[in-house]
Amino acid sequence: MHKISKEKLQSKSKVGIILRPSTPEIKENYFIIKHCFEKHNIEVFLERSSASMIDEDGYDLDMICDTVDFFASIGGDGTLISVVRRTFKSNKPVLGINLGNLGFLTDLKIADLDNFLDNLETDNYRIDSRMIIKGSTNIKKFFAFNDIVISRKSLSSMIKIDAKIDGKPFNSYFGDGVIISTPNGSTAYNLSVGGPLVYPLTDVFIVTPVAPHSLTQRPLVLPADFEIEFTVSDNQGAVVIVDGQDIYEVEHNQSVKIQIASKKGKLIHRKTRNYFQVLNEKLQWGK
Template sequence: MGLKATITKEKLKSKSKAGIILRPSTPEIKDDYMKIKGYFQSQNIEVFLEKNSAYMIDEEGFDLDTLCDTVDFLVSIGGDGTLISVVRRTFRSGKPVLGINLGTLGFLTDVSLNELESFLQNLSDDENYRIDSRMMIKGNANLQNFFAFNDIVISRNSLSSMIKVDAKIDGKPFNSYYGDGIIISSPTGSTAYNLSVGGPLVYPLTDAFIVTPVAPHSLTQRPLVLPADFEIEFTITDNQGAMVIVDGQDIYEVEQNQSIKIQIASKKAKLLHRKERNYFEVLNEKLQWGN
């Protein structure tokens, strides 16, 4: 398993049904949705809308499990945050997700609204798209399992104090962290919070964990890249406890002496991309390398 990059030749078995999930709490997105729906229908692709999205714009929809069982692929309309949420909630269905970018940065969302019509016109040819398989992180705290596409962050509960965490790899102690927190990132998430605190960028199709301390008390604490076949365990030794934040969206509380176990998930997320999408060109554009 280790640091292997997963490049698949998987293709869609059928392209006749798309399940759409919209950015939440934005009813004004309806105009864009209707335009997008028209693009799909013009290519004889039937559109099914997720029920919470549908309720938001006064349309009819389907619960998420039914949607995943019905469609050939999923479509996230919004920004990277919307896509991350969609992937986390649906990856176990095995359905690829296409990200349509209505946001700004767009590391993950592949197709802009202006590009969508052309992309769909070319979708009938398997040579014009690809499906990437990306690692998901499985976490467990207080007997609760959770999954992350980007990262799991162990953060201090109190703004006035630092957090102390003991770490083990496959049951063997390897470090003690003292600072504002720890980010356990997937390669996909390496361009998110991990990057903002000085962590390394890792090619997104790699299977690896990036463990990055946040404002560590000791300057000798550095980011660490680990093969994903390790199980990592973090035990909270601070009497203040800690928060576990999953993809910046879900929060779990952990008390003193309780542990968070991290491992690779048994299934991978699948992203539907334009064939010509190049990860390094995206980095160059978004991070303005060389400028």
């Protein structure tokens, strides 16, 4: 039976803020949010690249990770994913503040923040621990909150990818590529190509082929204690796309090994947030 975590912040006096990149017009919203935190006696530490974007002073991310009690991501789901990936090793939870349409991950708008911080003071909130996956090649290591995609380089040809579980061959994928998703990412690219929705607080891999040549290739859900290895058999090599944000090249016969990371990504949510209600609203089930 699933149980909601009872983890709480040990202190709530310092927050690190990271803004959606390439949007200097976010400055006015930032000061509204900063004032709201300070009204609740929470000191704000703005990350340096975010600060530079709006002509303010900021702090190095490593210093912020060592200093703050939690982070706030200001933007959308993409910004939140980036912040979790950059900070999860510090074990500091992230609060997502959405500036547009409410997403699957960011359920708080600026107008909700003051009331939420009242609830934060009285421990009326929750912290969700989300699975992170670690990928590695012979020269690179990377982490994903949503998914790792191994994709063809050329639009004019398909790609062949041989897959192993714990060192034993189990499949060969021939098509446009393959998605290795966390439950968090089951509502992202995985969903758009027919992969299953998976409850986000579980620990499993979702392996979903993209436009497979054979219709017998189906999505696969695997326990997260496996190590999965994908070897690119295509002479042209492939590209590895991490959370839709970072891209790496993989050469012919190079392997990508994927396993669960040793630490979780942590999200701060309202206690009343209901995952299935979010699915109902975002996917318009029953309409």
